[in-house]
Amino acid sequence: MTLITPEMTIASVVDRWPDAARIFARYGLSCASCAISKSETILAGATGHGGGRVNMDELMRDLNTLADTGKLPDNLPAANATAGPGGMKMRGMAEQKGIKHVIAVMSGKGGVGKSLVAGLLAVGLKRRGFTVGILDGDITGPSIPRMFGVREKPAVAADGKSLVPSKSRGGIPIMSMNLLLPDEGEAVIWRGPMVSGAIRQFFSDVQWGELDYLIVDLPPGTSDAPLTVMQALPVSGVVLVTTPQALATLIVGKAVRLVKQLGGDIVGVVENMSYVAMPDGSKNEVFGPSQGLKLVIASNAPLMAKLPIDPEIARLADAGLIESYESPESEELLANFIEVAPEKHPQVAVA
Ligand SMILES: Nc1ncnc2c1ncn2[C@@H]1O[C@H](COP(=O)(O)OP(=O)(O)O)[C@@H](O)[C@H]1O
Ligand SMILES: [Mg+2]
DSSP, rough: OOOOTTTBBBBHHHSSSTHHHHHHHHHTOOHHHHHHHOOOOOOHHHHHHHOOOOHHHHHHHHHHHHHHHHOOOOSSSSOOOOOOOOOOHHHHHHHHEEEEEEEEEESSSSSSHHHHHHHHHHHHHHHHHHHEEEEOOOTTOOHHHHHHHHOOOEEEEEESSEEEEEETTTTEEEEHHHHHHSSTOOOOOOOHHHHHHHHHHHTTTBBSEEEEEEEEEEOOOHHHHHHHHHHHHOOOOEEEEEEEHTTTTTTTHHHHHHHTTTTTEEEEEESSOOOOOOTTEEOOTTTOOHHHHHHHHTTTTTTEEEEEOOHHHHHHHTTTOGGGGOOOOHHHHHHHHHHHHOOTTTOOOOO
């Protein structure tokens, strides 16, 4: 049965069959700004992108296989392996640079602890013997350098063209707009293309060295800003951060759709500010009851951790000492992340 026709909009198909996003992505239709558009039909999308190289017959056949069987067809075109157009090229770029995995940390809205989770992931991976760097992709609210107490400007490399990232006390390379601005407090108001240009350079023109993981702190939200950054980088997986409150507001669903439409994968979700640990051992759920289970259902990804509101986090992050933070919950976050990370590295000894 032909349930899906070329005249249907991409958005309506993805809405009804979320996995169709993966098929579109494989056919080079992961340009989310278009895929997200409520009005663009499959036909218009396929003729407008990929230089007219999209094989409509095969695309329609694969989409209808999904609609009929509920399963993705077996022999889809080779994975683009990344968000955005030119994905193949970008993936190759990462390999060439010796960066194994680019993990983007995303949140529906600001202030939920996205940067904190990006920082904790990097710190924990480093402790476990992985090589890791942090690309602060939140151009307008860069908070990574402050959390790590890094102020030193990136040095110009010997080749005169690329930059050597600044290093944290613990030796984590960090690249942030914040480090390039004359004044730390200065605001950057840039339009999309400039942001993606800068971020692409943070990736390609920075000497990261060999990395197991490059953690990217995305701008908050589910609109242009995070999307632009995601498309500028060969992202291999997304970690979604939210709070018990945020789930109620449909933000999580939006974030999940955005990632899917980019052809990406949510590797895990983190519920931050889940509770406050009381002196009597009980948990005070100040932002309402934990939404862990609903979160897992909405994202179809594992819950990696519930992080409490911990004054120690706020204190250390403000003092630039996040590398000193330790807690059972952050350990759990790391253990679970390594479990679900795109590729395990069994040769690495756990410290
Ligand atoms: N679990 C937590 N306990 C205490 N403070 C937290 C926690 N998570 C985040 N914070 C603090 O809340 C503020 C916002 O966190 P941040 O990671 O910058 O959010 P985002 O990047 O999502 O805007 C920061 O000052 C941070 O130190
Ligand atoms: Mg932030």
